[in-house]
Amino acid sequence: MMRAMYSPLALGLAALALATAPFVLEADTPAPAQEASATRLAIRAGTVHTMAGDPITNGVILIENGLVTAVGPAASVPIPAGVRVLEARVAVPGLIDAHSCVGLAGWLNIEHDKDEVDRSGSAQPELRAIDAYNTREPLVKWLRGFGVTTVHTGHGPLALISGQTMITKTFGDTIEDAVLVPEAMVAACMTSAARGDGGPGTRAKVMAELRQHLMTGAKHASAMAKAEADDEVDAPDRDLRKEALARVANGTTPLMVTAHEAADLINVLRLHAEFPDVRFVIDGAAEAPLVLDELVEAGLPIILHPTMYRAGGDTKDLSMETAKVLIEAGLTVAMQSGYEGYVPRTRVVLFEAAIAARYGVPFERALGMITIDAARLLGVDDRIGSLEVGKHGDVALFDGDPFEYTSHCVGTVIEGEIVATGEREL
DSSP states (O other): OOOSOOOHHHHHHHHHHHOOSOOOEEOSSOOOSSOOOTTEEEEEEEEEOOSSSSOEEEEEEEEETTEEEEEEETTTSOOOTTOEEEEEEEEEEOEEEEEEOBTTBOTTOSGGGBOSOOTTOSBOTTOOGGGTOOTTOHHHHHHHTTTEEEEEEESOSSSTEEEEEEEEESOOSSHHHHEEESSOOEEEEOSHHHHSTTSOOSHHHHHHHHHHHHHHHHHHHHHHHHHHHOTTSOOOOOOHHHHHHHHHHTTSSOEEEEEOSHHHHHHHHHHHHHOTTSOEEEEEOTTGGGGHHHHHHHTOOEEEOOTTOOOSGGGTTOOTTHHHHHHHTTOOEEEOOBOOSSTTOOOOHHHHHHHHHHTTOOHHHHHHTTTHHHHHHHTOTTTSSSOOTTSBOOEEEESSOTTSTTOOEEEEEETTEEEEOSOOOO
């Protein structure tokens, strides 16, 4: 666990400077002469945090054809002959970034790799993240080197409705190889960034426009449902914008609303009461402790702002203890890297969760915010987020406590494939 406080820059530079040599080693036990199976992998670790029970000391994880086939103490999970073996001090489920713009926002910070927001309109729910995501973006590879195996990414919080998000693995030559959920959520925003620069202008206008969009979606959803139920009723004309809003209105696709200030958080809850069929997810929530009782009563899941986010403007009253406050209140909380308008264009959730642990979140809960709790919030916990039989073989390997700043991610495995070995190439 972290013992001292460091600035985001110092923490990032320390991690990069110290990550010089991989600790993941091939097992020193003799292997048969035959070639190891390319579809099977064994991981042996001093401690395995499965996130599905107590940590396992001297644990083994077996992966075959991309899925976990066994996990437990080495004494009860024998490693089959001929299987490639990796070793590390600590193994955890592959890390999940609950909200990012990576893959749309690129590391060069120049116009040609800024696809996270389209300035031609304030409300464009039809814009698909899958059409803008770059699997070969260097930042995706960079995150992979820190154990991040899955990102919920897409259009950023810079417009009233900026577009859709998706959930993808951080590997693959094409997005079709990597994507888990092509349309995860529709991203909306109530912050000053969305109100200005051609946006609605005021909070009242933000609310009026969001209400109108949700009403439009509900009307289109009703028309589509009637046409499906009655062959004599004509289906409405195809309209990508209305169809995206319809999926939000009928609860098929969640609406993720970025809001930080207490007044905006209350407005999200007001919309939640007015449109009970809409599945709201709160994003950001810097001033959540100021309206904690209302948030607990509503029970909406929260993708919390990065712990080390800059305080100013909408986030002037943020606190590094907010994760602790929300978790202790019983809310569903996941950690994100968020949107960054400057290089390197993304944070690393490993570091953000580490600081949350430093400020009072118990180790397992802090790790949960970037593994199983993130998976549950995103609705993919049947596939990722914990090391259990039948789930994806996504594993992050460390040479010490993952939250200690002198530790390194020494290996990353996605669906049984070794995709990083602790080297930093960016």
